[in-house]
Amino acid sequence: MAAAPFLSKRLNRIVKRFQPFRRSGRLLDVGFGGGDLLDAAQRAGWRVSGVEVTSAAVENARRRGIDAFHGTLADAQYEAESFDVVIAAEILEHIIEAAELLGEIRRVLRPGGLMWATTPHGRGVSARMLGVSWSVIAPPEHVQLFSVLGIRELLERSGFTPLSVAAEGVNPEELIQRLRGRTMSAEQRIDAAYALNAFLEERPFRRAMKGAINRVLSAFRLGDSLKIWAARR
Numbered sequence: 001m002a003a004a005p006f007l008s009k010r011l012n013r014i015v016k017r018f019q020p021f022r023r024s025g026r027l028l029d030v031g032f033g034g035g036d037l038l039d040a041a042q043r044a045g046w047r048v049s050g051v052e053v054t055s056a057a058v059e060n061a062r063r064r065g066i067d068a069f070h071g072t073l074a075d076a077q078y079e080a081e082s083f084d085v086v087i088a089a090e091i092l093e094h095i096i097e098a099a100e101l102l103g104e105i106r107r108v109l110r111p112g113g114l115m116w117a118t119t120p121h122g123r124g125v126s127a128r129m130l131g132v133s134w135s136v137i138a139p140p141e142h143v144q145l146f147s148v149l150g151i152r153e154l155l156e157r158s159g160f161t162p163l164s165v166a167a168e169g170v171n172p173e174e175l176i177q178r179l180r181g182r183t184m185s186a187e188q189r190i191d192a193a194y195a196l197n198a199f200l201e202e203r204p205f206r207r208a209m210k211g212a213i214n215r216v217l218s219a220f221r222l223g224d225s226l227k228i229w230a231a232r233r
Helices: 005-016 036-043 055-063 098-108 125-133 148-157 172-179 186-201 204-219
Strands: 026-030 047-052 067-070 083-089 109-120 160-168 225-232
Touching: 005 036, 005 186, 026 036, 026 098, 036 047, 047 055, 055 067, 083 098, 098 109, 098 148, 125 172, 148 160, 148 225, 160 204, 172 186, 186 204
Parallel strands: 026 047, 026 083, 047 067, 083 109
Antiparallel strands: 109 225, 160 225
């Protein structure tokens, strides 16, 4: 199933920022899920590969001509230094030994290559206001959350140079529901976030407003999501 037009445009903009790191043209997505980022990278001319533990997602990606491996990154045994870019979107919060995963990502990245990752922010506005009621806190699916300082330290210890760690985004619907004495499930949170992003991405003025809000959130380290750009040393 193709991504919604607003999402495709957003992913295209993300992938465009990978261009300065292109050498061999190879890109890997760890835990690619629906594969929308891989599709965007393919459209931009990257030679893409993906790793995913869900068999249905792997089969779906293969039907679209994507080189998809069923299993973990360690299981895939890619050659060392074989990718320009490795994506790890919404993965780190699921992994107890995150340093091990980062070590394997570093191994398959060429020196100077980019790791682009996202993960929930454990010190963002929702975490501060909602505490353990925040729908992101969902063990055993999510086993840990990171702060800006914490993820920077982990990256440094794992052989990466943090280029940018931004704390962006907030889901006002979940905060509003909490004020009303209600809670949201993870599925409801995702649906609300999707609807909000669709609205904000629809017109240039709204995108500009979203960008301004994200800059303020990141400046005060209050965004709910960490957007990580790190280079392999």
